[in-house]
Structure formats: C-alpha cells, structure tokens
Amino acid sequence: MGNIRIVGATKRFGDVTAVDGVTLDIAGGEFLVLLGPSGCGKSTLLRAVAGLTPLDEGALELDGRDITHTAPRERDLAMVFQSYALYPHLSVERNIGFPLRARHQSREDIRRKVGEVAATLELSELLQRRPRELSGGQRQRVALGRALVRDPGAFLLDEPLSNLDAKLRASTRYELVELHRRLGTTFVYVTHDQVEAMTMATRIAILDQGRLEQVGTPAEVYDEPASEFVAGFLGSPPMNLFPATVVSRGGELVALAPGIDVPLGRRGELPDTEVVLGIRPEHLRPHDPRPAVTGTVRMLENLGGEEIAHCTVGDVRLCVRGPRPLGLTPGDEAGLAADPGHVHVFHRTTGRRLRWQDGATPAFPPLPAEETHQGVPA
Ligand code: ATP
Numbered sequence: 001m002g003n004i005r006i007v008g009a010t011k012r013f014g015d016v017t018a019v020d021g022v023t024l025d026i027a028g029g030e031f032l033v034l035l036g037p038s039g040c041g042k043s044t045l046l047r048a049v050a051g052l053t054p055l056d057e058g059a060l061e062l063d064g065r066d067i068t069h070t071a072p073r074e075r076d077l078a079m080v081f082q083s084y085a086l087y088p089h090l091s092v093e094r095n096i097g098f099p100l101r102a103r104h105q106s107r108e109d110i111r112r113k114v115g116e117v118a119a120t121l122e123l124s125e126l127l128q129r130r131p132r133e134l135s136g137g138q139r140q141r142v143a144l145g146r147a148l149v150r151d152p153g154a155f156l157l158d159e160p161l162s163n164l165d166a167k168l169r170a171s172t173r174y175e176l177v178e179l180h181r182r183l184g185t186t187f188v189y190v191t192h193d194q195v196e197a198m199t200m201a202t203r204i205a206i207l208d209q210g211r212l213e214q215v216g217t218p219a220e221v222y223d224e225p226a227s228e229f230v231a232g233f234l235g236s237p238p239m240n241l242f243p244a245t246v247v248s249r250g251g252e253l254v255a256l257a258p259g260i261d262v263p264l265g266r267r268g269e270l271p272d273t274e275v276v277l278g279i280r281p282e283h284l285r286p287h288d289p290r291p292a293v294t295g296t297v298r299m300l301e302n303l304g305g306e307e308i309a310h311c312t313v314g315d316v317r318l319c320v321r322g323p324r325p326l327g328l329t330p331g332d333e334a335g336l337a338a339d340p341g342h343v344h345v346f347h348r349t350t351g352r353r354l355r356w357q358d359g360a361t362p363a364f365p366p367l368p369a370e371e372t373h374q375g376v377p378a
Pocket of ligand 1: 016045
C-alpha cells in the first residue's frame, strides 16, 4: 500500500518549466524526501501528486491505479502544509476531526479516532484550545493529526518544519521519524534543508531546475553524487570542486592543475581529460608528507569539536574540515592529501560523475532524467 509512481511528470507555468519529465517510483512505506534549492520544482511536484496542480504531461499512479485525473479528495493522500492551514475558529479537536466530519462519519467514530490521534501526537490535553493558543510545534502536530486521522495511503508533507525554531525542528525531526516507523505508511516530504533530508529519508530525490538529478539513500547521494550539482549541494561546507586535467604518468592517472597533483589510483584512459575534481572537506588531510593539493590558509572557523580551514589554491577556494585543532595557521602554506577513493571526477561540461567500471572503459553515464526522458508516454 502507498506505492506512488510518477511517470514523465511535466508542469509549465508560462515560460517556466517547474517540473521537467520526472519519473520516480516511491515504494510503499518509504520516507522519500524531495530535496533541492528554492524554485527547483519540489512543491509543484508534490502538489501534482496531491492533485492540487494538474500536470501538463505525464501520469501518476497510486497502488497501480491511474490517479492522473482523479480529484484530490478521491486520491487517498493526505497533505500537510508549511503554513499548517488550520481553521482558526475551530478547536484542536474539531480541526483534527474535520476530514471525518466532511466524510459524514458518526460522532462516536470521530471522537474515538480523534482521541487516538491526539494521544499519538501528545495533544490530548490541548483538544479544547484554538490554534492561536498553541505554539508553532503544537500547531504543526495538529496539522499532522488532521492528516493522520484519515488513515491515508500516503502522507505528502511540504516543508512542515520550516516555521519552527532550530531546537524544536531537531526534536520534531526525531518525532516524525518515530511516527513514520510506527505507522509504516509512505511519507513524501519536501524540503530544501539537507540536514532534514539526510536524517529522515529512506531515499532522497534531488531536483535541479525541475529535473531529477539523483535518487538514492542518504549515504548513496552523499558518498557517490551522480553530478557536480549534487556534490556541490550536499554537505556543509559542500564538496570542494576544482577544474583539472587528467594525464597518465607512468601508466597511473593523475589530475593536474596549478597547486594540484591528485593521484586517481587508476590506470587506463578517460573518455574526456578536462574534468572537475571533487573532494569533500573532511577528506582533505593536512600535514601529509605527500600532499596532493597545496594551498594557502586564509581563515579558521571554530565549530567547537571541529574546525574548518578556508584555503585558496590559485583562484580556487577550498575548505578542510576535521577535529579541532587542525594545526593550520592563517597565512601558512598547507599541504593536503586525499585518498584516491575519496576523489570524485565529474565531466567538465555535463557535470556527470565518472564511473569506473572494473575491466571496462570508465564512462560518464547519463543522469536519471536523461535516461527516463526516453520511453515516457506522451
Ligand atoms: P521553494 O523551496 O522556494 O518553495 P520549490 O522547489 O518548491 O521552491 P516550486 O514552488 O515548485 O519550487 O516552483 C518551481 C518554479 O515554478 C519556480 O520557478 C516558481 O517560481 C514557479 N511557479 C510555481 N508555482 C507557480 C505558479 N502558480 N505560477 C507561476 N509560476 C509558478
């Protein structure tokens, strides 16, 4: 239950293509996070699944049933909005029970179900209050309760934590994950906050300009970003990216640029030698006798347990992150090493990640959007 299939979804607003040929299968019980920068089309895609925004092209299925043209209330999906969208003049009890009254359920059933949901969300003491008498976190729980009471096939959540302060956001993240685990229902969750995505998702779908860049577990998208875009979006600070040229030296491939001499730990030939190298800040090691990158330390940031050193290598800025103290001093030259297994190679123009296929020529495979653009029903 709660399997959602999105096939070639496209939505245009005038000249803007908000969602561009997205194909995505969401399995029942997943916590799928739609992640991407502001304006990348996350909310539009979620609203299309909910039936609030009609698609221009493509199809939607819920548990094998075509719902592309089904009215929102017939879709068996419950949406939770960033603004909570509570009725200000109704009590918590009546807000939560609203979907059941709209479906003409008996008073007894409504009281029982609202009581159960309120207990689950620790709202039992607040049932007679109005929304204005609640904190942001409590309002958010009432909005969740209103979705929960319907026992829907899937929950669609649009940035539900963005109005909460940082501390409450962190604890509510944990509560949402617990709730998801207990219910076992599909959650589709929109956010631009990578910490929310990394900590809550079973899989993350990353969008850029309406197109699907990568879908994978949090570890997959972080450890093996499919593109320069994903590499530069995830991580704090994000992956260091710098242009380089790959040459063969004594049969071994190395990436070269001013101040950069990075062994790739591979032999053979690349399909293209003009690349962008990517190394995460936590994968650059200072004080190594055989540095691959030589930069100048510009500034140190103290994060408490860790430290970030901001460096420059020629025109390129990069960050080093590690346990404090890193032992680097502003103004000094720093030699930094990286294990070949932590060096990512991207195509200079398409931004796609290089795949090393054992026994075969390395290749820059297409992104999911490029693969799925073919074979999409018109
Ligand atoms: P955010 O994180 O800022 O909410 P988003 O990733 O959810 O962004 P969308 O709200 O889906 O992005 O918007 C995608 C694009 O479509 C944007 O360029 C936006 O300006 C445009 N857009 C969205 N809704 C409409 C609309 N009703 N009319 C015109 N353009 C729209």
